[in-house]
Amino acid sequence: MKSARIKPPGSAKKVARPKGTNTSFRDPVQVYCRLRPMQFPTDTTCMKIISDTTIVITPPESAANSRNVNSKEIQTTFTQVFTHKVSQKEIFNIVALPLVENLINGRNSLLFTYGVTGSGKTYTMAGNSQDAGIMPRCLNIMFNSIANYQTKKFVFKPDKLNGFDVQTEADAMLDRQNELHNGLLSQRNGKSGKPKRTESEGDSNPFLSRETNESHTLSVHQDNGYSVFVTYVEIYNNSVYDLLDEEDLKMKTLQSKIVREDGNKNMYVHAATEIEVKSAEEAFEVFHRGQRKKRVAHTALNAESSRSHSVFTIRLVQAPLDCEGEQVIQDKRVICISQLSLVDLAGSERTNRTKNTGQRLREAGNINNSLMTLRSCMEILRENQTQGTSKMVPYRDSKLTHLFKNYFDGEGQVRMIVCVNPRVDDYDETIQVMRFAEMTQEVQVTRPQTLRIDLGFTPGRRQANKIFKEARSRLEKEGRIEAVDLNIDLGLVYSLGGPFPTLESTNPHDDNIITNLMHFLEQRINKRNILTTDLQQKQSDLRKMLMSIEQENLTLKVDNSSLKATCSQQKKKITVLEGHLCKTESQIDSLLRKLNAANETIRTMQQELRDRDLALNQRIIDKQRVKQRYNSKMQAETDKMTRELENKLKQQREHLQNQMKDKENKLRLVKQILVDDNNLIAKDSTESGDNLLKTPATEGRSRRDKMAVSNPKYRRSQSADRWVDHTPTPLAPLGTVLQPMMRRRRSITRLTSPKEITDGVSRYCLIAQEHDTDGELETKLYKGDILPTSGGGAQVVFSDMECLKQTSPKARKRSGPSDSGDGENLGSPIHSSTIFDTYIKRPRVVN
Known part of the structure; x- marks a missing residue:
């Protein structure tokens, strides 16, 4: 293949071959x-x-x-x-x-x-x-x-x-x-970006480890x-x-x-x-x-x-x-x-x-x-x-x-x-x-022939440019300002070309060696002429530069003499300023010593402050520890007293329940006695006749039983009843639809004055909750009428009492022999129910 050697530009110099020589080998x-x-x-x-x-x-x-x-x-x-x-x-x-x-x-x-x-x-x-x-x-x-x-x-x-x-x-x-x-x-x-390998290819490039x-x-x-x-x-x-x-x-x-x-x-x-x-x-x-x-x-x-x-x-x-x-x-x-x-x-x-x-x-x-x-x-x-x-x-x-x-x-x-x-x-x-x-x-x-194009440039210009850049970079690192304005001058690189071509000949008819030598010598002569002309030009420029430097030297000498006179005056001023500077430096030294002493005192006080802060923090930590121990002891004592109090309350509750049972037994006995007495009196009166006189004791007992609780002259309208709902303490929710019927009521938690039950109200209801002997919740409603007294006060006549007791239902067994059902567990409660018991007691008057 022929090398792509196209005609050189017009400014390039091309060495011509001598005529008559064989150019094809x-x-x-x-x-x-x-x-x-x-x-x-x-x-x-x-x-x-x-x-x-x-x-x-x-x-x-x-x-x-x-x-x-x-x-x-x-x-x-x-x-x-x-x-x-x-x-x-x-x-x-x-x-x-x-x-x-x-x-x-x-x-x-x-x-x-x-x-x-x-x-x-x-x-x-x-x-x-x-x-x-x-x-x-x-x-x-x-x-x-x-x-x-x-x-x-x-x-x-x-x-x-x-x-x-x-x-x-x-x-x-x-x-x-x-x-x-x-x-x-x-x-x-x-x-x-690379093709996939086939099965017959290796896994690595064999030439990388060459x-x-x-x-x-x-x-x-x-x-x-x-x-x-x-x-x-x-x-x-x-x-x-x-x-x-x-x-x-x-x-x-x-x-x-x-x-x-x-x-x-x-x-x-x-x-x-x-x-x-x-x-x-x-x-x-x-x-x-x-x-x-x-x-x-x-x-x-x-x-x-x-x-x-x-x-x-x-x-x-x-x-x-x-x-x-x-x-x-x-x-x-x-x-x-x-x-x-x-x-x-x-x-x-x-x-x-x-x-x-x-x-x-x-x-x-x-x-x-x-x-x-x-x-x-x-x-x-x-x-x-x-x-x-x-x-x-x-x-x-x-x-x-x-x-x-x-x-x-x-x-x-x-x-x-x-x-x-x-x-x-x-x-x-x-x-x-x-x-x-x-x-x-x-x-x-x-045979391939090489034709070099001579553009007239100085040989070695790449190396010269490299040396020039290195020198300028060193000057820039040293801080030389004039390094920025330096320009390269590759004309200083002189070279006549490479070594002479090989002159060994094996064929007497081979004119290639002479042709190459002529071509080489012509190039050297041309380069020598170019370098000679360049040297003469450089010499002329050097003479002009030396003359200008000499003229600048004379001017600088005149400037130097004037600068020396100015310098002597400046020296005197500098001597005076040095005296002032010495005094100022002594004052500065004394101030620095005072400052150092003050800094030392500040450091000492700061150290003491840090020590006190540490001691204070330690005390606070000790107090917190004591407080934690005290709180733990108090909590333990509180828990102990709470358990003891609960035990005492339980014992008192059991004692009161026993007393209530005794009283109820006594009341039943008294009631039985009264019933028996009334039957006996009726029987005796029948036997003795209708006109027999009663004994004083019988009359007194009969009078006592038939005594009216309230004044029969005092009448009230039932349509205008207003209730006082007295709930001393927060009650547990009943969870049932059976609630007391009080359409017009006023709720209070504590009686502080009689006016609270006399101010436009006529009915009174006291609600209390407690646990019975079986531990079940029992709610009692004490209802009564509010009657005015002659002294301007009021009295409450309790007419009835309602007792609402909530008990957990007990397990019921299925009566039928069939085991097929809805899949319910017969040994556990199916639902919850509430049992209500209402007792009407004897009326009681409360003033």
């Missing part, structure tokens, strides 16, 4: 051979290494092509042969390291591995976690070399046409912010800004697929891409995802993301056989910095694009050995067809170059050859590693690979 394709170690100890080899470049192959008796072979041994020559003892690092240093140098110097390169399936192509290209392959080591060396010269992300932006644009710092910062915002949004929505070589770096142009972009595609069944396309994850199928030609006649995969990476670790992660989507399958010869050709491309974009050595020049024409394509070809295989059928058989056919097209292209190219013919090379017959067309027709270094399994069983496939490798070495490719 061709180099053969370099082919290296790597032998895989034997898989089993019982395997036999059919190859023998006789030198570092030559292998002798001995066909076995069972080989299919042994009948057509005239000699028993076939000798094949390569650029170099690597045995199974050669390490990955040695292969990289010999084969791939020069290609990385081409990449940094702006030249294109192509490296691909070729061989039968299971010969170690993928291991050579990628390696594993214990021993990294060519691709990880290329990325390590490249990033180690350009680590300090990379531009910020999105300064170079792909233009979708295989080129790049240079963005301003503001646009690049906006793109970085959008990328950060999209990443945070994807994490918030639970999208990791072998690194931090000390090995390559020389780069320090006044350029660099940026790295990577792409990863595969060619499967003669169709190109992008392994880094995130949109394909949503559709769950890879979309085929097309191969196009850009404005510089370079072939590229249109709309392929190109990712800018800033470290080797980031590039490994991108490669591993595409590796998870690469098509592999199990065959009889290889457990993980690649079913497609994979192409991992590293593109290095570089552009010179401006005259101050800070920003990349905003001109697309000065951009230099170089690329290194690492191709892992799928292995050629025979159906009778792999036992493929169906989809695997179709894949094997497409793989073999693309490899045959590559071989046909190489044969026609060799014929055109050796015999001078102009046959059309069938690049378009396969997407693999179409993609790398400009490497063979254009300019770029091409190298191939042939991976071989030296077993006797693989002889038939290996001999075809050897013939193709030997034929490929005869194809010549145009």
Whole structure:
């Protein structure tokens, strides 16, 4: 692929080549051979290494092509042969390291591995976690070399046409912010942004624990800004697929891409995802993301056989910095694009050995067809170059050859590693690979030429700008005000360029060395003239600056003399002020001593106050403790007295109840006696006649029984009855509908004067509650009439008494023998009832 070297701007200087010199040089394709170690100890080899470049192959008796072979041994020559003892690092240093140098110097390169399936192509290209392959080591060396010269992300932006644009710092910062915002949004929505792994993939990235070589770096142009972009595609069944396309994850199928030609006649995969990476670790992660989507399958010869050709491309974009050595020049024409394509070809295989059928058989056919097209292209190219013919090379017959067309027709270094399994069983496939490798070495490719654009800027401006910024930052830290106004002058950095080119020549007809030397000397002469003119200008400016400094010096001397006179007067004033200052300081010292004494007294008093507060708090705590103990003792005594009082009251209640029973018995006896007396008197009067005189005792008793309680002359209206409801103490609620009927009443709790029962009332009711001998609640209502007395007072004549007794119902047993009922418990009370007993006593007069 041709490097994107577009015409320089009009102000740039371009060194012309001398006329008549040969500007086109061709180099053969370099082919290296790597032998895989034997898989089993019982395997036999059919190859023998006789030198570092030559292998002798001995066909076995069972080989299919042994009948057509005239000699028993076939000798094949390569650029170099690597045995199974050669390490990955040695292969990289010999084969791939020069290609990385081409990449940094702006030249294109192509490296691909070729061989039968299971010969170690993928291991050579990628390696594993214990021993990294060519691709990880290329990325390590490249990033180690350009680590300090990379531009910020999105300064170079792909233009979708295989080129790049240079963005301003503001646009690049906006793109970085959008990328950060999209990443945070994807994490918030639970999208990791990475494709899911298949069952055949590993659980970790095998290249993160790679072998690194931090000390090995390559020389780069320090006044350029660099940026790295990577792409990863595969060619499967003669169709190109992008392994880094995130949109394909949503559709769950890879979309085929097309191969196009850009404005510089370079072939590229249109709309392929190109990712800018800033470290080797980031590039490994991108490669591993595409590796998870690469098509592999199990065959009889290889457990993980690649079913497609994979192409991992590293593109290095570089552009010179401006005259101050800070920003990349905003001109697309000065951009230099170089690329290194690492191709892992799928292995050629025979159906009778792999036992493929169906989809695997179709894949094997497409793989073999693309490899045959590559071989046909190489044969026609060799014929055109050796015999001078102009046959059309069938690049378009396969997407693999179409993609790398400009490497063979254009300019770029091409190298191939042939991976071989030296077993006797693989002889038939290996001999075809050897013939193709030997034929490929005869194809010549145009040597890439590097054309540097000289913009007339001073070399070393990046380092000078760095030194200037460090010096200004040190001045700012020291507090120097003039550091802010300093300006950079990169003209003071003088350099005539790099060392002389190599003058060793192996071909007497090679004019390239003389051409390069002339070009180099012309550049040095031009730079020397520029630096000489700059030096003369600097000398003239220095003379003018010295004259102005001398004039300023004379002026400063005059100013200095006047300042000295002023200074002497100021010194006298200072001496007087110092005397006053001494007196003031002595007064301040005495005041400070007094202040310290007062502070000491305050601290002492504060300490005493704290001690007293502590003692007072302790006393309060002691009082609270004594009070708590006193309250607990009082509570205990109160409880004890309450229990004793309750016992006494219970005893008195029982005693009174016994007395009441005795009185009731006596009253019944008296009543019985009276009844008996009346019956006896009636009987005697009957016997003696109706006209017998009564005895005085009988008359007195009869008079006493028939004496009226109230004055019969006093009459009252029953419709105007007003009651006095006397309730001495709060009563317990009766919980029954049987309540005393008093329509017009006045409730009182205590009789304080006779007026309360004489003021417009005529009936009196006293309500009392107590417990009977069985502990049941008994409510008594004493009712009577209020009669006025001759002395202006009133008397209460109790006419009746109502007794309301509430008793808990006792359990009743069901009389019927049937046990079927409503499920009630017969041993517990079903409901509550209230029994009322009313006793009418003898009227009693209360004055």
